[in-house]
Amino acid sequence: MVDKLNGREIKICCATFYESDIVRMFLGDVLHPGGLALTCHLGEVMGLSARNRVLDVACGRGASAVHLAQHFGCHVTGLDYSQDNIAAAEEHATAQGVSQLTIFSNGDAERLPFDDSAFDSVISECSFCTFPDKVAAAAEMARVLAPGGILGLTDMTVNGTLPEDIQPLLSWVACVAGAGTPEQYIETLEQAGFIDFTVEDCNAALLEMVNDVRRKLLGIELAAGLGKLDLGDINLTKGKHLAKRAVELIESGVVGYTLIAARRN
Amino acid sequence: MSSDAEWYLNSLKYNKPGSIPHDFATAVEDGCPFDCGLCPEHQQHTCVGLIEITTRCNLACPTCFANAGPGYDLSVAQVEAMLDRFIETEGQPEVLQISGGEPTIHPQLLDILAAAKKRDIRHLVLNTNGLRLAQDPDFVRELSVYRPFIYLQFDGVSAQTYENLRGQDLCGIKKMALDHVAEAGLHAGLVATIVRGVNENEIGEILRYGLEHPSVLGVCYQPVTFAGRCLNHHDPLHRVTLPQVLHDLENQTEGLFMVKDFRPVPCPHPTCSASTYAYVDDKQVMPLTRLLDVDDYLDFVTNRVLVDASAVIKPVLEALWSMAAVMGSEKTTNNLTCVACNLNLNLPSSVESLVEHFFSVHVHGFMDAHNFDLKRLMKCCIHQLLPDGRAVPFCAYNTLGYREQVRQEQEALVGR
Numbered sequence: 001m002v003d004k005l006n007g008r009e010i011k012i013c014c015a016t017f018y019e020s021d022i023v024r025m026f027l028g029d030v031l032h033p034g035g036l037a038l039t040c041h042l043g044e045v046m047g048l049s050a051r052n053r054v055l056d057v058a059c060g061r062g063a064s065a066v067h068l069a070q071h072f073g074c075h076v077t078g079l080d081y082s083q084d085n086i087a088a089a090e091e092h093a094t095a096q097g098v099s100q101l102t103i104f105s106n107g108d109a110e111r112l113p114f115d116d117s118a119f120d121s122v123i124s125e126c127s128f129c130t131f132p133d134k135v136a137a138a139a140e141m142a143r144v145l146a147p148g149g150i151l152g153l154t155d156m157t158v159n160g161t162l163p164e165d166i167q168p169l170l171s172w173v174a175c176v177a178g179a180g181t182p183e184q185y186i187e188t189l190e191q192a193g194f195i196d197f198t199v200e201d202c203n204a205a206l207l208e209m210v211n212d213v214r215r216k217l218l219g220i221e222l223a224a225g226l227g228k229l230d231l232g233d234i235n236l237t238k239g240k241h242l243a244k245r246a247v248e249l250i251e252s253g254v255v256g257y258t259l260i261a262a263r264r265n
Numbered sequence: 266m267s268s269d270a271e272w273y274l275n276s277l278k279y280n281k282p283g284s285i286p287h288d289f290a291t292a293v294e295d296g297c298p299f300d301c302g303l304c305p306e307h308q309q310h311t312c313v314g315l316i317e318i319t320t321r322c323n324l325a326c327p328t329c330f331a332n333a334g335p336g337y338d339l340s341v342a343q344v345e346a347m348l349d350r351f352i353e354t355e356g357q358p359e360v361l362q363i364s365g366g367e368p369t370i371h372p373q374l375l376d377i378l379a380a381a382k383k384r385d386i387r388h389l390v391l392n393t394n395g396l397r398l399a400q401d402p403d404f405v406r407e408l409s410v411y412r413p414f415i416y417l418q419f420d421g422v423s424a425q426t427y428e429n430l431r432g433q434d435l436c437g438i439k440k441m442a443l444d445h446v447a448e449a450g451l452h453a454g455l456v457a458t459i460v461r462g463v464n465e466n467e468i469g470e471i472l473r474y475g476l477e478h479p480s481v482l483g484v485c486y487q488p489v490t491f492a493g494r495c496l497n498h499h500d501p502l503h504r505v506t507l508p509q510v511l512h513d514l515e516n517q518t519e520g521l522f523m524v525k526d527f528r529p530v531p532c533p534h535p536t537c538s539a540s541t542y543a544y545v546d547d548k549q550v551m552p553l554t555r556l557l558d559v560d561d562y563l564d565f566v567t568n569r570v571l572v573d574a575s576a577v578i579k580p581v582l583e584a585l586w587s588m589a590a591v592m593g594s595e596k597t598t599n600n601l602t603c604v605a606c607n608l609n610l611n612l613p614s615s616v617e618s619l620v621e622h623f624f625s626v627h628v629h630g631f632m633d634a635h636n637f638d639l640k641r642l643m644k645c646c647i648h649q650l651l652p653d654g655r656a657v658p659f660c661a662y663n664t665l666g667y668r669e670q671v672r673q674e675q676e677a678l679v680g681r
Contacts, residue, residue: 214565
């Protein structure tokens with residue numbers, strides 16, 4: 001799958017996947033496992049406060065950036081590959097009254113459009129795994145962080161190869177095909193100059209996210225069965241199968257979710 | 266022990282590995298079932314924790330497996346320590362059942378409910394024979410502050426049944442208790458002890474009664490446990506089995522609920538329980554098994570559901586609602602015409618009222634000395650919580666002398 005797509009295609013494909021309405025319908029506005037509660041926890045692990053200048057790499061529609069600004073009072077710059085997401089993020093920040101604490105801009109995680117040492121904190125949620133060139137992305141995050149600055153990631157981990165039958169979820173597979181083990185992420189980050197690692201297992205948050213999708217599928221089936229919802233030509237079989245396989249992969253430890261925090265040397 | 270080989274063999278396929286509690290209270294010394302506490306060989310955590318806050322009772326049922334009657338009350342401090350231990354072993358406990366004896370005659374019941382409510386426990390259930398609920402509507406109103414789910418002993422609809430099983434006709438008492446529960450805005454499940462030759466012919470009528478009473482969200486049938494006083498009155502070899510209840514239900518309701526509508530509950534040993542859910546409104550009773558392939562979602566059904574379907578249904582409806590909120594104006598989802606979201610309902614209250622349309626039917630076969638099965642015991646997730654911090658599987662507690670041991674210890678403590 002990955003061989004057939006070049007890096008740029010993967011980035012567009014992932015951004016498009018996360019932008020699509022059907023994905024938003026099932027995942028809601030917060031698109032990463034653990035939701036804003038885990039975002040907040042990540043901020044606490046990093047020791048964020050109102051003094052910090054934070055960069056959110058692959059900020060999506062700005063849910064985390066806005067939440068961090070509200071919760072910690074810090075200044076947050078959000079960067080995303082999709083122009084539509086940037087527009088939505090700006091709108092969200094204004095609606096939430098934190099437009100003065102947030103800036104959103106369009107750009108590529110592998111060539112961050114910021115000066116060296118421009119930030120003292122960098123976060124990236126459920127995104128590092130999607131960056132085709134992780135060495136470049138890690139080096140860029142290190143470059144824009146001032147020495148002693150803190151990096152906080154939460155991300156998908158994959159241990160081994162993903163089975164064939166989940167391939168139908170093409171874009172998602174393209175994203176997580178780039179996921180590695182926590183050890184691999186740490187190694188890449190160490191090479192980029194990060195030290196003092198904190199690692200937390202967040203598999204339960206990932207499982208909860210998948211089960212939330214399954215509850216929605218059940219709700220839809222139920223409402224359709226009772227004649228309260230017209231499904232039209234939408235077929236839920238494939239979605240149900242994928243969700244079920246996802247649970248099995250998480251429970252068997254093939255797919256997981258991990259929090260990693262580290263300090264820029 | 267089963268009366269339906271097909272049901273039994275099929276149910277084994279539903280076994281699912283359990284999850285382990287955060288802490289064990291005992292070590293493996295004499296081997297199962299003599300080290301209960303739980304010991305590290307136990308295969309499932311506590312889905313339902315029971316606390317018998319009193320051994321006293323205002324009835325003297327000939328069928329009582331707990332030998333309740335005169336006895337002692339646990340202090341609020343004792344119960345609080347047990348609750349803290351429950352949190353220690355479970356993290357966020359799922360269900361707490363306050364039981365007895367008859368818990369409503371404990372003088373500090375409300376303090377105990379408040380203590381439970383203060384802690385992070387998802388569902389609070391009060392087991393009762395309904396006597397005090399019928400006689401004291403003010404008490405039911407006081408109870409309603411703590412929103413317990415009322416798990417009401419309800420064995421049938423005839424005077425003879427109650428006279429045989431409970432020593433007196435309680436038909437009027439049960440009705441009045443349920444009316445008071447409804448007036449206080451609480452919900453109840455009917456819990457029927459089924460004894461062969463006494464009330465198995467009322468299985469269908471119990472269901473109909475439940476469907477018609479506004480406070481009732483489900484029925485739970487429990488073939489009688491041959492322990493305690495029950496052994497003086499009934500023959501343990503003359504028993505009702507779990508599949509028999511299902512067949513009786515199908516026959517006595519003209520197929521409103523059929524055997525094939527039921528699935529084993531995968532969280533304890535799958536031969537212990539069977540359950541189903543139905544959507545109920547004025548016009549219809551529709552078991553969900555006839556609307557969708559419930560096997561796809563069975564892992565959402567754990568013992569926490571007891572007779573209250575809301576534990577399963579509510580998160581599903583909330584998920585659906587949260588999706589409806591996003592769905593509204595989206596172009597790709599235009600062909601999903603959601604009746605609920607077009608109505609622009611007030612979210613929490615509409616989920617609440619929809620939940621009341623789901624009715625659950627549950628059968629749980631407990632074990633006694635005559636049908637004891639260690640495989641079932643090791644997977645048990647209904648545990649008696651003890652004052653000394655142990656948690657003992659319900660059937661072991663009733664059958665193997667644990668109950669008598671605890672009673673002796675506690676009576677020594679209060680100086681009897």
